[in-house]
Amino acid sequence: AQTVTQSQPEMSVQEAETVTLSCTYDTSENNYYLFWYKQPPSRQMILVIRQEAYKQQNATENRFSVNFQKAAKSFSLKISDSQLGDTAMYFCAFMRRNNDMRFGAGTRLTVKP
């Protein structure tokens, strides 16, 4: 079974600073996908970034980037130039091809003005 671990229940960062959210996972698969989703107070799940395990290059989306370490089974999310609107729950997720998604427990991020 695949498990996803987010060891930081809560994090805070000053506006305009950089913050890194950690995520580790456990799997015996070689081909899979990793995601970071954001859930603001509205509770709508929003896709932040996606990584394919067979790609060595770390995914980036504007201010969001990941540090994907396949051997260590680590998938951290870096948010640069944090904005107040980044305040939300962040979930790390693992998905095998054509399979369901497994989520970590989440990290509550607060961006302080």
Added chain:
Amino acid sequence: GAVVSQHPSRVICKSGTSVKIECRSLDFQATTMFWYRQFPKQSLMLMATSNEGSKATYEQGVEKDKFLINHASLTLSTLTVTSAHPEDSSFYICSARDIAGEETQYFGPGTRLLVL
């Protein structure tokens, strides 16, 4: 972008009644949809995987006779909570996987169910 809708967004019902929640993929086809349940301040827990034209696959511990899932078309899946009780009160979220696109799930906005 891929959009998934859910209806209703919130519902309050009396104990013993049944509630139907709809999940629609608006601009793509989804052979597979997923239903999750989320308790306050917790993560999403997968309840079942819904495949178009076939029976849903339920996760261990989820009662299939209580949570009826129907996936009659490539754009619609429904979850019916039968004989709802207060302990069924929760936030229910669906997601859909685009058959033609990348391996990604797109989520609906969720349905808040309160059973009195």
